[in-house]
Amino acid sequence: MRKYIPVYVRFPFFYAMVFALTEYFIDSGDRPAFLKYPIVPIIHVFLIFMFITVEVIMKALDSVSYHLLSEEDKVKFDIESAKPFTQTETFKKWMFKISALKPIEQEKDIQLDHDYDGIKELDNGLPPWFTGLFYATIVFALVYLVRFHIVGDYTQDQEYVLDNTLAEKEIAAYNKTAPDLMNVDKVTLLTEEAALAEGKAIFTTNCVLCHKANGGGAIGPNLTDTSWILGGGIKNLFKTISEGGRPGKGMVAWKESLKPTEIQKVASYVLSLQGTKPADGKAPEGEVWEENRVAKTPTADVVLTDTVTKNK
Numbered sequence: 001m002r003k004y005i006p007v008y009v010r011f012p013f014f015y016a017m018v019f020a021l022t023e024y025f026i027d028s029g030d031r032p033a034f035l036k037y038p039i040v041p042i043i044h045v046f047l048i049f050m051f052i053t054v055e056v057i058m059k060a061l062d063s064v065s066y067h068l069l070s071e072e073d074k075v076k077f078d079i080e081s082a083k084p085f086t087q088t089e090t091f092k093k094w095m096f097k098i099s100a101l102k103p104i105e106q107e108k109d110i111q112l113d114h115d116y117d118g119i120k121e122l123d124n125g126l127p128p129w130f131t132g133l134f135y136a137t138i139v140f141a142l143v144y145l146v147r148f149h150i151v152g153d154y155t156q157d158q159e160y161v162l163d164n165t166l167a168e169k170e171i172a173a174y175n176k177t178a179p180d181l182m183n184v185d186k187v188t189l190l191t192e193e194a195a196l197a198e199g200k201a202i203f204t205t206n207c208v209l210c211h212k213a214n215g216g217g218a219i220g221p222n223l224t225d226t227s228w229i230l231g232g233g234i235k236n237l238f239k240t241i242s243e244g245g246r247p248g249k250g251m252v253a254w255k256e257s258l259k260p261t262e263i264q265k266v267a268s269y270v271l272s273l274q275g276t277k278p279a280d281g282k283a284p285e286g287e288v289w290e291e292n293r294v295a296k297t298p299t300a301d302v303v304l305t306d307t308v309t310k311n312k
């Protein structure tokens with residue numbers, strides 16, 4: 001082995017294996033184990049050192065055993081090691097050995113009698129990779145059959161449920177460490193002073209141009225009345241602000257520039273303006289929203305036809 005695979009191939013391979021195995025088996029969270037635990041690089045350095053030591057010892061042993069050879073054997077050895085070695089040659093020999101395949105030189109032994117206009121047929125074995133795969137499928141099928149149909153390990157339904165529970169656990173763990181994670185399913189109305197103040201700041205920076213500082217509406221609709229074009233309530237507002245208004249109406253998807261938690265705050269702030277009745281407020285648009293109604297998710301089509309009739 002040592003003779004055929006040069007050290008500059010052997011060593012990186014050996015090291016990559018060690019590295020991959022440590023990273024795979026050591027649970028180090030999102031940081032590589034190599035960086036997280038100082039002991040890991042120390043062990044790696046130790047292994048590299050061991051590897052070099054072994055190399056040196058083997059080299060020394062080689063030269064010692066060479067010196068112990070008789071003069072005659074030394075000459076033989078020199079001739080042997082001067083012969084070029086081709087890996088493919090050995091590989092081929094080995095492949096022929098483990099399969100029923102006959103090399104091309106022996107083709108006349110396995111040629112069948114029939115001859116169709118010069119097209120002849122050989123009774124040769126299949127290539128080893130093919131037979132290997134074939135046997136592997138048989139072994140796989142046997143194990144599968146015994147495990148799932150005889151022993152009844154678990155069904156696909158159970159596997160699905162199990163995978164889902166695992167995924168839910170992972171999501172829960174992720175949610176714990178991702179404070180900025182907010183979506184339309186999770187969003188709740190914020191009422192704390194501080195959150196509303198932040199919401200107001202976001203509103204002042206981004207929204208007053210079209211909705212006015214008092215929410216009475218300019219290019220955009222009045223946000224202080226109980227009528228909503230795209231549905232009221234925190235969930236609908238969160239969705240509208242995140243995804244934008246209907247195409248062509250001029251309200252962009254704010255999720256491009258605001259974080260989900262910021263959208264939650266500004267939506268809560270907007271809802272805190274309910275009933276403030278600014279003097280210059282625009283006339284109500286859309287439908288009166290009742291909070292206890294099942295949150296509707298307006299589809300563009302439905303809403304569009306609504307306004308078309310209203311605008312007429």
Ligand code: HEC
Pocket residue numbers: 202203206207208209210211219220221223227228229230231237240241244245246247249250251252254266267270285286
């Ligand atoms: C460029 C002008 C513009 C800006 C800036 C803007 N909006 Fe709008 N907004 C609109 C328009 C126009 C509509 C109506 C959309 C529609 O009819 O589909 C709208 C609709 C809304 C609605 C839904 C109203 C309803 O009746 O359903 C909410 C809520 C809203 N905007 C909040 C915001 C918030 C919060 C911001 C700031 C982050 C903001 N808007 C910034 C123009 C704007």
